[in-house]
Amino acid sequence: MKGFLAVYLREILLLKKRIFRLILSLSVNPFLYIVAFGIGLGKHLKVNGVPYLQFLIPGLISATSMMQAFAINVEINVSRFYLKIFEEFQSAPLSTVSYVLGEVFSGITRAFLSTFIILGIAYASGVKIYLNFVFFLTIFLNAFVFACLGLASAMIIKSHADQTLVTNFIITPMMFLGGTFFPTKNLPAIIKPIIESLPLTLASHTLRSIALYKTFKPINLIILAFSSIPCFIIALYTVKKARD
């Protein structure tokens, strides 16, 4: 428990030192998306029977929380190759599970921080959505999955340039296709089943269902929860492998 706390505390202390810069930087993207797609393009547009801006917010929350959770890969990469902090963790009597959980929970914290910022901007823009426990549980699971993948990618990839490649080729396409900006039912039949089974799409659908219709499909949440298990195992495996 103390090992987990040490890893998590380090991340939180660093986050605290950069909190104002981080809040500003986390606000820019959602603000631009809301202005461009919500107010600019979609002011008079309705999707699934609701104003586009209201449709957009839950998708934006799932996509941004995914990106923020995954973004721990950059911090870990810097810690590992530039600051060599990873060696301090490796030379301590710290279990792999504690290390992985510490990093993953820091990703989840970043994801929730970005969620609250978007909710703040949404409320300020006059958009009110329904929130409940399952809404936040979905964000938690979504962030858990992508923080695990972010950690695994940081362990596998050995340069910042390659990290950018992963973001450009996997995370960005997922953000645009995973039900963030438009309903996935309009996608071509050939890719629809794949896209709809992605963790981000499951999270977007669940968040949107709760936020707009106060309901959700439990199966989406169950699949999301189960997909977190292999992701956690992959994170554990890559951390163990990274020793040498």
Next chain:
Amino acid sequence: MSLKIEHLVKVYPGVQALKGISFEVYKGELFALLGPNGAGKTTTIRIITGLTRPTKGKIYLFNKDIFKHELWAKNQIGLVPQGINLDLELTVEENLLIHGLLFKMPLSLIRKKTEELLELAGLSERKKTKVKELSGGMRRRVLIIRALLHSPKILLLDEPTVGLDPHIRRKIWSFIKQIQAKGTTILLTTHYMEEAEYLADRVAFIFSGTIMKIDSPKNMISELGSFAIDIYSSQGLQTMYFKTKEEAENKLLEYTKKNYFVSLRRVTLEDVFLHYLEKLEKK
């Protein structure tokens, strides 16, 4: 005996970093691994601390196999790595707190040990200072006290003064002496001869993954001779070693008469090191 290394081999793709080295470090002593860059010093330290897996070989810490008791062994070891792997954005105190938690220390003990060690290192005033605002020598001292925070039985110092100014290096040396005086066993790696000569009770010469010689600096030096004369000629520098000052002075006179530029001095560990290096090159 604190640490025993038996036939340690490490093969990286295309290079054999360690070719079956063996040595022992006794309780309370300061043992130095002395060798040029790439000799295998850091690889040895990394294997002992669990950062790198060996290809072959055994390591015993207080008679326990460290690969079978990995977590236990990590608790007994304090590592001062070659690079400054502190969180630069965090304060000295925060860096120490994280280390203490990593080693599962109670908060009250972390606070107590932090105060004690900061005082020992002369850094009490810098507790709340961000590491990035400290000088190189201060960062190095923080690195050393961080390694001591969990009261390790053995301290591993990997090139602890590399890149530091000579006067800062001397300060670090006296700090290391203070730590040893408190009963901590120390394994030091260095490529600075005067550092090993000043600090170490025993020295091991390591060249290309092989240990050539282990003894105290005093014994090593006296084996070669007590006095040396350096003869400068058009062929370069030649050094001759003598057991007594009288022998050395006679030779000095002889060469002076032949109009050579000659100087007399005491034999240092560097002479012994170069002597073994030459031997190896001849092989």
